[in-house]
Amino acid sequence: MTSPSDDSLLKFIFREGPVRGEIVRLGTSWRAIAARHGFPAPVTRLLGEATAAAALLSTTIKFNGTLILQIHGDGPVRLLVVECQPDLSLRATAKIRDGASIDPTAGLRLLVNVNGGGRCAITLDPRDRQPGQQPYQGIVPLEGESIAEALQAYLRQSEQLDTRLWLAADDSLASGLLLQKLPRDGGRGGAPIRLGEDEDLWDRAIALAGTVTEGELLAIPPEQLAHRLFWQEQTDRFAPLSPRFACSCSRARIGRMLLALGRDEADDIIAEQGRISVTCDFCNATYAFDAVDAHQLFVSGSTEPASGPTH
Numbered sequence: 001m002t003s004p005s006d007d008s009l010l011k012f013i014f015r016e017g018p019v020r021g022e023i024v025r026l027g028t029s030w031r032a033i034a035a036r037h038g039f040p041a042p043v044t045r046l047l048g049e050a051t052a053a054a055a056l057l058s059t060t061i062k063f064n065g066t067l068i069l070q071i072h073g074d075g076p077v078r079l080l081v082v083e084c085q086p087d088l089s090l091r092a093t094a095k096i097r098d099g100a101s102i103d104p105t106a107g108l109r110l111l112v113n114v115n116g117g118g119r120c121a122i123t124l125d126p127r128d129r130q131p132g133q134q135p136y137q138g139i140v141p142l143e144g145e146s147i148a149e150a151l152q153a154y155l156r157q158s159e160q161l162d163t164r165l166w167l168a169a170d171d172s173l174a175s176g177l178l179l180q181k182l183p184r185d186g187g188r189g190g191a192p193i194r195l196g197e198d199e200d201l202w203d204r205a206i207a208l209a210g211t212v213t214e215g216e217l218l219a220i221p222p223e224q225l226a227h228r229l230f231w232q233e234q235t236d237r238f239a240p241l242s243p244r245f246a247c248s249c250s251r252a253r254i255g256r257m258l259l260a261l262g263r264d265e266a267d268d269i270i271a272e273q274g275r276i277s278v279t280c281d282f283c284n285a286t287y288a289f290d291a292v293d294a295h296q297l298f299v300s301g302s303t304e305p306a307s308g309p310t311h
Contacts, residue, residue, distance in 0.1 A: 006025065006027030006028060006173075006221075007025065007026055007027050007028055007029045007242055007243045007244060008024070008025050008221065008222050008223075008240045008241070008242065008243075009022060009023070009024040009025075009055060009056070009059060009088065009222070009240060009241040009242075009243055010022065010023045010024075010222035010223055010226060010237060010238070010240050010241075011059060011237070011238045011241070012226055012230075012235045012236060012237040012238065013235065013236050014201055014205065014230075014233055014234065014235055015234040015235065015236060016197075016198035016201050016233070016234055017197065017198040017199070017201030017202065018181060018182035018183070019179060019180070019181055019182065019201055019202055019205050020060075020179070020180050020182055021177070021178060021179050021180075021205070021209075021226070021230075021235075022056050022059060022060070022176075022177070022178045023175075023176070023177050023178075023222035023225055023226055024052050024055045024056050024175060024176050024222065024243065025173065025174075025175045025221060025222050026048075026051060026052055026055065026090070026173065026174040026175065026243055027172070027173055028244075028245070029090055029243050029244050029245040030048055030051060030052075030169070030172070030173060030174040030245075031171075031172060032245035033047075033051065033090065033091065033092050033245055034047075034048065034171050034172075036282075036283055036284050037093065037094070037284075039094055039096070040102040040104070041104060041170075041171070042102055042103070042104060042105070042106050042107070042111060043077055043094050043096065043102060043111065044169070044170070044171050045169050045170060046077070046080060046094070046107075046108060046111060046112070046147060046169075047080055047082075047092055047093075047094050047169075048169025048170070048171075048173075048174035049146070049147040049148070049167035049168065049169045049174065049176070050069055050071065050080050050082050050092065050147050051082050051090055051092045051169075051174050052167055052168075052169065052174040052175055052176035053069065053082075053147055053148070053151055053165060053167055053176055053178075054067060054069045054082040054083075054084045054090065054092075055084055055088060055090060055176070055243050056165070056176050056178040057069070057084075057122070057151070057178075058084040058086075058088065059088070059241065060178070060180060061124070063086075063124055063126070064086055064126060064127050064128065065086065065124055065125050065126040065127045065128075065129075065135075066083055066084070066085055066086075066123075066124075066125045066127075067083070067084045067122065067123070067124060068081065068082070068083050068084075068121075068122070068123040068124075068125065069081065069082045069083075069084075069120075069121075069122055070119075070120075070121040070122075070123070071112060071118065071119070071120050071121075071142060071147075071150065072112075072118060072119045072121070072142075073111075073112030073113045073114070073117070073118035073119075073142060074112075074113070074114055074115050074117050074118065075109075075110060075111050075112045075113060075114040075118075076096060076097055076100035076101065076102055076106075076111055077094055077095070077096055077097075077100075077102075077111045077112050078095050078096070078097050078112075079094060079095040080092075080094050080112070081093055081094070083248075083282075085246070085248075086127070087244075088241055088242065088243040088244065089243075089244050089245070089246035090243055090244070090245055090246070091245065091246065091247045091248070091282040091283065092282065093281045093282050095281075107145055107146060108142075108144070108145060108146050108147060108149075108150065109145055112142065113142050118141070118142030119139055119140070119141060119142055120139070120140055120141075120142050120143075120150050120151065120153070120154045121137060121138065121139040121140075122137070122138050122154065122158070123135050123136070123137040124136045124137075138154070138158035138159070140153065140154050140157045140158055146167070147165075147167055148164075148165035148166060148167045148176075151163075151165055152164065152165055161180060161181070162180070162181040162202075163178065163179070163180045163181075164178070164179045164180075164206055164209065165177070165178050166209060166210075166212055166217060167217070168214035168215075168217040168218050169218075170218065173218045175217040175218050176217070177209055177212060177217065177225070177229075179205055179206060179209055181202050201233075204233075205230070205233070208229050208230055208233075209229055211229070212225070212229060216228075222240065223237070223240070247280060247282050247283035247285070249280040249282065249283060249285055249287075251287045251303045251304075252303050254278050254287040254289075254303070255289075255297050255301075255303030257278075258276065258289065258294070258297060259297065259298070259301075263294075263298045266289075266294050266298070267291075267294065270289075270290065270291050270294055274290070275288050275289060275290040275291075275293075276288065276289045276294065277289075293305060
């Protein structure tokens with residue numbers, strides 16, 4: 001039985017060698033995401049795993065901005081996308097091809113990467129981006145039979161980081177475990193890491209983590225799971241973080257999009273359809289602008305409804 005506060009991300013570090021770990025469990029936040037889409041079970045599972053992974057990856061990076069994980073492919077599912085903010089607010093969605101048949105037993109390859117042309121991309125978009133500065137984006141071919149294998153390959157190719165992931169998800173929970181071997185110099189711009197010299201720690205930690213089952217990932221809270229897996233190792237744990245669902249869409253953002261579109265184009269759409277209606281792919285909120293709203297927007301810049309509530 002889950003509780004209203006079943007969202008937690010635990011970070012820990014091994015004292016005897018340069019290895020760190022994280023365990024995330026998304027409950028309320030993941031149910032809020034999943035309920036807004038109603039995807040078939042295999043798609044829900046993939047998106048849940050990607051959402052848990054994005055939360056884990058976001059906290060491994062010293063970065064004040066949005067992490068965007070995108071998995072593109074030529075299968076029935078053409079896109080998975082997750083956005084994670086610095087405060088661990090999350091939103092996620094998937095795009096299924098029109099008329100596509102979803103095999104209830106299919107995994108990543110059959111759902112996304114049927115012909116082997118898929119791509120995995122991670123974008124880091126700084127909050128304090130300077131004018132003209134572009135977000136950093138790494139793109140690699142989509143490899144592996146699971147979200148975990150695909151992201152391990154991404155980190156190996158793009159970031160040269162030895163990382164292992166274990167992920168699990170259903171329509172109620174999404175969870176993940178990450179282990180990462182730390183560079184001795186602390187990484188790019190980091191201070192030296194003063195840890196032990198146990199040369200066998202990485203292999204030992206991987207072997208211990210490899211005993212976890214998907215059922216345990218979903219059923220056991222992070223602190224208990226860390227103790228169960230690594231009780232014989234010396235670890236330091238940090239205060240748990242609290243992921244949550246939040247969507248960054250707003251009527252003001254849609255208004256700015258319409259201003260960029262231009263008055264003539266907006267008027268043409270309203271003349272043809274009666275109003276401009278935009279639905280957020282992430283949370284399904286709909287923002288509508290009729291002729292009066294559009295006139296107010298282009299005259300004064302106000303995005304407040306001018307003719308009563310819109311839905």
